[in-house]
Amino acid sequence: LAKITQPISMDSYEGQEVNITCSHxxxxxxxxxxxxxxxxxxxxxxxxxxxxxxxxxxxxxxxxPADRKSSTLSLPRVSLSDTAVYYCLVGGPNTDKLIxxxxxxxxxxx
Amino acid sequence: xxxxxxxxRYKITxxxxxxxxxxxxxxxxxxxxxxxxxxxHGLRLIYYSAAADITDKGEVPDGYVVSRSKxxxxxxxxxxxxxxxxSVYFCASSELGGGVYEQYFGPGTRLTVT
Numbered sequence: 001l002a003k004i005t006q007p008i009s010m011d012s013y014e015g016q017e018v019n020i021t022c023s024h025x026x027x028x029x030x031x032x033x034x035x036x037x038x039x040x041x042x043x044x045x046x047x048x049x050x051x052x053x054x055x056x057x058x059x060x061x062x063x064x065p066a067d068r069k070s071s072t073l074s075l076p077r078v079s080l081s082d083t084a085v086y087y088c089l090v091g092g093p094n095t096d097k098l099i100x101x102x103x104x105x106x107x108x109x110x
Numbered sequence: 111x112x113x114x115x116x117x118x119r120y121k122i123t124x125x126x127x128x129x130x131x132x133x134x135x136x137x138x139x140x141x142x143x144x145x146x147x148x149x150x151h152g153l154r155l156i157y158y159s160a161a162a163d164i165t166d167k168g169e170v171p172d173g174y175v176v177s178r179s180k181x182x183x184x185x186x187x188x189x190x191x192x193x194x195x196x197s198v199y200f201c202a203s204s205e206l207g208g209g210v211y212e213q214y215f216g217p218g219t220r221l222t223v224t
Binding site for chain 1: 114141143145150151152153154155158160166167168169200202207208209210212213214215216217218
């Protein structure tokens, strides 16, 4: 299975915008990109999902370039409560092909 | 309460012993999943189930057995535990399979094999 890579960690300060990238060079035509957030001792929680271009919801934006080989999760004006590990998931209709990225640990400082 | 639960939350067992991790969901979701989470590997799919009595292998199925006699339950059994199976195990469910539908995760089971 193809590997999905993310930066291991990122630091930010409260109020800043944070952009976390995910590299998925072998993405298939019918694959979607989904991002999850995970706090310590909890299971991951859905943040946002997209297929191409830009998707925005109340907590984040997801940017996907035309070649879809990467994606960027954007968190506007982060707060201390955004300190967590963020995972991207690439997958389409075939469940056995689901691949999570290695995860990015985001630390937000006051 | 509606949701997805896992038990036990923590388990210590010895090499060679059989251990079963339980997962229960109240949404009547068709799909259920088992993942293991290890440093440097993120989440890796062990097994999944599309419905009662239908299960399929994921990326890392060796050493694990699953069953799904009822829609709401999806137990994961390590028939003869090994130290390499020390990990945090997450169960998840979703309405449908693949990467298109949101998955809802349980709180995880931290398993230590000594």
